[in-house]
Amino acid sequence: MxxxxxxxxxxxxxxxxxxxxxxxxxxxxxxxxxxxxxxxRGPRDRILTLESMNPQVKAVEYAVRGPIVLKAGEIEMELQRGIKKPFTEVIRANIGDAHAMGQQPITFLRQVMALCTYPNLLSSPSFPEDAKKRARRILQACGGNSLGSYSASQGVNCIREDVAAFITRRDGVPADPDNIYLTTGASDGISTILKLLVSGGGKSRTGVLIPIPQYPLYSAVISELDAVQVNYYLDEENCWALNVNELRRAVREAKDYCDPKVLCIINPGNPTGQVQSRKCIEDVIHLAWEEKLFLLADEVYQDNVYSLDCKFHSFKKVLYKMGHEYSGNVELASFYSTSKGYMGECGYRGGYMEVINLHPDIKGQLVKLLSVRLCPPVSGQAAMDIVVNPPVPGEESFEQFSREKELVLGNLAKKAKLTEDLFNQVPGIHCNPLQGAMYAFPRILIPAKAVEAAQSHKMAPDMFYCMKLLEETGICVVPGSGFGQREGTYHFRMTILPPVEKLKIVLQKVKDFHIKFLEKYA
Amino acid sequence: MxxxxxxxxxxxxxxxxxxxxxxxxxxxxxxxxxxxxxxxRGPRDRILTLESMNPQVKAVEYAVRGPIVLKAGEIEMELQRGIKKPFTEVIRANIGDAHAMGQQPITFLRQVMALCTYPNLLSSPSFPEDAKKRARRILQACGGNSLGSYSASQGVNCIREDVAAFITRRDGVPADPDNIYLTTGASDGISTILKLLVSGGGKSRTGVLIPIPQYPLYSAVISELDAVQVNYYLDEENCWALNVNELRRAVREAKDYCDPKVLCIINPGNPTGQVQSRKCIEDVIHLAWEEKLFLLADEVYQDNVYSLDCKFHSFKKVLYKMGHEYSGNVELASFYSTSKGYMGECGYRGGYMEVINLHPDIKGQLVKLLSVRLCPPVSGQAAMDIVVNPPVPGEESFEQFSREKELVLGNLAKKAKLTEDLFNQVPGIHCNPLQGAMYAFPRILIPAKAVEAAQSHKMAPDMFYCMKLLEETGICVVPGSGFGQREGTYHFRMTILPPVEKLKIVLQKVKDFHIKFLEKYA
Structure with missing residues (x-):
């Protein structure tokens, strides 16, 4: 020196x-x-400020954990400090976090995870043999037989094989482990694929079509990447169905100001809960083929279908059934996660994506991009493995596993119906059937005087409504404006995850609040 | 419809x-x-191609898992298929993946993790009480007492408290849990902070100063974010020390084409292993103060210091000891991880960052940005907790924990010395002392004829060298060009993680290969 x-x-x-x-x-x-x-010298100006920061990040919004959730946290602190409120606890119905709402983990899943974590337990008689078999298979595929090793960036090989076998069973259409990428929850996969897809400047900037209402991961990532958000509106009058003509309109109009080349679908819908018919999926795929759109199918709620006249159809399956001109051409990435379904293992951040017709060069680019973050959490990969490779008839844990799974899904179906029914009894609330997923997204009447009051607080009317609901009842839901909605309509998203008896109380409280709110601002 | x-x-x-x-x-x-x-119609053109993809992602390079590692995978497959090679296994010395190289997990850490994963084990007599105490503390802080719940986006509260207590003990300077953010490995924290910092266009685009040689996460994220990479060269003649005058030169010259406002430091160095003196850190902090640079201190190897005349000093500690004008002004983010040190838990993707002097508005923006990905893996957060809150004297597991920790670190110190000594016995190889981290980054002589041969294969000369090394010995190391190096010099990075006896064989093989290589291209 x-x-x-x-x-x-x-x-x-x-x-x-x-x-x-x-x-x-x-x-x-x-x-x-x-x-x-x-x-x-006095204190100096900061280098990193609202003025100097990345403007795209500044523009990001994410309502599911936004201001209302910060407020909920403050209220919880106040309750802990003994401050009196008209309620004794905050009920966080803002986010699909099943275990936080008391849902018990699936025993088999946690047994395998514990065995993988601390392999000394493999000699313990208190763990079933089928769990040990799964754990040994996973560990043998890990470097040094340890969950603590990095995996391949694409994910542990044998887990990708198990995912491919799961998809093959589900769809009756072969899946290739080479097309499977394990991810850090589905969010990671979605943002990674979008990152690859965004390019161009000005009118040739990539446009990304998203449903309105949408899950705000999409708008957030589009903002981060400085892509162009192109909205297509779901049809609230028709159970939030996707109308292909509306999609066509959105594509057509978008061409004036961007290059629409990505189409995002959420099925079952979040926050809207609709389950797409096969016919609708065919139409969407055809449109993607025709308009040269890269398809993103967010299918994380595929296990969560409650309406008896609805059935989950994967985009992959429908694509293949449409014949080779489609299945050999349409580019599709579909996403699944350990966080939803019946397992609700959000904390492990497990997930996978399957890509179809991805150009070989792009596969190389994708692996390169993933390798920068080294690998998804291996414990989350292991959790994903158990979801796609559960106990089968004849195995020791099959009965308990099936019982636990059915209990969760049965309760969710009950709560979906209960929620729809109760909301629709309230004057000024309209709620479409919760065909799937784990949310209600009711439309709420907000009287003109309440809209004025909201404006005087510089709040969106539904934010004003949800804040009042939180302050008066302790119930935390997310305003519809955080997901997008047709101008002049108002909604909120509420999970149906609280246990049945608690959910009944929650719904009654919302009802009472709503009636009072209508009276107050009549 | x-x-x-x-x-x-x-x-x-x-x-x-x-x-x-x-x-x-x-x-x-x-x-x-x-x-x-x-x-x-024939098969159609793909939408997503090398031509249409995000050009910034296309420009990303990540050598640690680049072409040489793909080749290693191919060779492993060939060996499995029975194809004869001059070796029987591939030794992956390309990546700091301790468990994959046979290092055993720390028992206490895995016990706590297993207890958290499957709380039924809390009643098992085969787990020590101190492990149960840790597990209960973590679970009580998780929604529904489950690792399967989302945590706050900033991380589980009590774990952030434990991190703050750890930093306070380490530095003798208070740390605030509000300044701690748990992350998905350190890589996630580094890229998140960089994402916030990048703005401007043309000559006002954010410049990010990184050491050369660097860990290629930095160049990759800079490329992804379309920021401007500004190189400062470490001083190979002086044990890879950071020379502040060189840093000053880099800042000065960068001002002609960008707005240099971020300074990244890796201490102990990766791939270069140097440990910065307190004096050097003071100089760097002063420069950051003077030139208004936001400091990123990558301190993931803080436990990995081997040279007896070196000591790890955190940037936070030095900053506070420099007095309030510095500690109240200089913006700093520092990073730690579960992946390195003595625990080597890469797969859990645990980490934290501490931010100092981050503007309150930016803290809000940071939490918002993190919330889009919901939360870091909760199992990784739990692993981080155990690292910062290990058994203390008097606790049941203290003795075994200390023994295991010392064994790993003692072996690494031995291997650091062994590697330096052996490399320096080879003509045409020069290796600086491995003061810290877990890599050797020797300089290698590549004769002119080999450079020509590399050029005819359109390869960087050190890539050519490393490919030959891999093909002839099965040893996978990363060419220096993947980290950056002064024009006309050649290096490779090799981990020192294989067990001592195996490492001796590896080093002997490299020596024999190198001598043969020099002879062949003399």
Whole structure:
């Protein structure tokens, strides 16, 4: 090091190193006259401020954990400090977090995870053999037989094989492990694929079609990537169905200001809960083929279908059944996760995506991009494995596993119906059937006087409504404006995850609140 | 849905839905004359190609898992298929993946993780009480007492408290849990902070100063974000020390083409292993203060210091010891991880960052940005907790924990010395002392004829060298060009993670290969 030069510069230190083993050079600097004449400095401006920060990040919004959730946290703190409220607890119905709402983990899944975590347990008689078999299979595929090793960036090989086998069973159409990428929850997969897809400037900037209402991950990632958000509206009058003509309109109009080349579908819908018919999926795929749109199918709620006249059809399956011109051409990425379904293992951040017709060059680019973050959490990959490779008839854990799974899904179906029925008894609330997923997204009447009151608080009317609901009842839901809705309509999203008896109380409280709200602002 | 319009459009289907429960409308379309006159179509061009993809992602490079690692995978497959090679296994010395190299997990850490995963084990007599105490503390802080719940986006509260207590103990300077953010490995924290910092266009685009050689996460994220990479060269002649004058030169020259406002430091160095002196850190902090640079201190190897005359000093500690004008002004984010140190738990993707002097508005923006991905893996957060809150004297597991920790670190120190000594016995290899981290980054002589041969293969000379090394010995190391190096110099990065006896063999093989290589291209 060129010490002399450093010493010269040192004279400009604002204050020397203090008593903490100060070096000779800085002691010399402290005594230098140059330091004494320098004007006193106050606290300096920050380098990173709202003005200087990344404007795309600044533009990001994510309502599911937005201001209302911060407020919920504050209220919880107040309750803990003994401040009196008209309620004793905050009920977080804002986010699909099943275990937080008391749902018990699936025993088999946790047994396998514990065995993988601490392999000494493999010799314990208190774990079933089928769980040990799964754990051994996973560990053998991990470097050093440890969940603590990095996996391949695409994910552990044998887990990708199990995912492919699961898809093949589900769809009756072969799946290739090479097309499977394990991810850090579905969000990671979705944002990774979008990251690859965004390019161009001005009118040739990539446009991404998303449903309105949407899950706000989409708008957030589009903003981060400075892509162009193109809205297509779901048909509330028709159980939030996707209308292909509306999609066509959106594509057509978007061509004036961007290059629409990505189409995002959420099926079953979030926040809207609709389950797409096969006919509708065919129409969408045809449109994607015709308009050259890259399809993203967010299918994380595929296990969560409650209406008896609805059935989940994967985009992959429908694509293949439409014949080779489609299945050999339409580019599709579909997403699944450990967080939803009957397992609700959100915390492990497990997920996968399957890509169809991805150009081989792009596969290389994708692996490269994923490799920068090294790998998805291996524990989340293991959790994903158990979801796609559950106990089968004849195995020791099959009966308990099936019982636990059915209990969760049966309760969700009950709660979906209960919620729809109860909301529709309230004047000024209309709720479409909750065909699937785990949310109600009722439309609420907000009287003109309440809209005015909201405006005077500089709040969206439904934010105003949800804040009041939170403050008066402790129930935390997310305003529809966080998901997008047709101008002049108002909604909120509420999960149906609280246990049945608690959910009944929640719904009654919302009802009472709503009636009072209508009276107050009549 | 407006069915009529859909039906009209359906005439343009290229092929109908086939035998799979075909709908009436598509059957009608199949018979339509319009379809028959349409010309036959071949396979269509893909939407997502190298030409159309995000050019910033295309520009990303990540050598640690690059072409050499793909080649290693191919060779492993060939070995499995029984193809004869001059070696029987591939040794992956390309990545700091301790467990994959046979290092055993820390028992206490895995016990706590297993207890958290499957809380039934809390009643098992085969787990120590101190592990149970940790597990209960973590679970009580999780929604529904489950690792399967989402945590707050910033991380589980009590784990952030434990991290703050750890930093306070380490530095003798208070740390605030509000300044701690749990992350998905350190990579996630680094890229998140960089994402916030990048803005501006043309000459005002954010410049990010990184050491050369660097860990290629930095160049990859800079490329992804379309920021400007500004190189400062570490001083190979001086044990890879950071020379502040060189840093000053880099800042000065960068001002001609960008707005240099971020300074990344890796200490201990990766791939270079140097440990910064307190004096050097003071100089860097002063420069950051003077030039208004936001500091990123990558301190993931803080436990990995081997040279007896070196000691790890955190940037946070030095910053605070420099007095309030610095500690109240300089913006700093520092990073730690469960992946390195003595625990080597890469697969859990645990980590944290501490931010100092982050503007309150930006804290809000950071939490918002993190919330889009919901939360870091909760199992990784739990692993991080155990690292920062290990057994203490008097606790049941203290002795075993300390023994295991010392064993790993003692072996690494031995291997650091062994590697340096052996490399320096080879003509044409020069290796600086491995003061810390877990890599050797020796400089290698590549004769002119080998450089020519590399050029004829369109390869960087050190890539050519490393490919030959892999093909002839099965040893996978990463060429220096993947990290950056001074023009005309060549290096490779090799981990020192294989067990001592195996490492000796590896080093001997590299030596033999190198001598043969020099002879061949003399």
């Amino acid at each position: 060129q010490r002399a030069a450093v010493l010269v510069r040192r004279g400009s230190y604002p204050r020397a190193a203090g008593s903490w083993g100060r070096s000779q050079s800085s002691a010399a600097a402290e005594a230098s006259p140059a330091l004494k004449v320098r004007p006193e | 407006q069915r009529a319009a859909v039906l009209v459009r359906r005439g343009s289907y290229p092929r109908a839905a086939g035998s799979w429960g075909r709908s009436q409308s598509s059957a009608a379309a199949e018979a339509s004359p319009a379809l028959k006159v349409r010309p036959e």
